[in-house]
Amino acid sequence: MPRANDDFDEELEGPDEHDADLQTDGPQLVECPNCGRLIYDQAQQCIYCKHWISSTVVNGPDFKPWIIAAAILALIGFIAYLMLR
DSSP, rough: OOOOOTTTSSSSOOOOOOHHHHHTTTEEEEEEETOOEEETTSSOTTTTTTBOOOOSOSSSSSHHHHHHHHHHHHHHHHHHHHHOO
């Protein structure tokens, strides 16, 4: 059984002005935009829902201009075929 220490103060010490500085030095928690759970602000992927976190907006699939031009030419050719039949 441990002995009681006479120098021990049983009152708990509350946070002081130096404790506030320590809290901002570490990683911050933010909500995942997909599931809303708290994750680290530097995370690349949510550890819960596996949603990729990106600071840039993705504009969808990268279509090449020649694909659009080929589709338009094919549509014009199909309409011409129907009209000349």
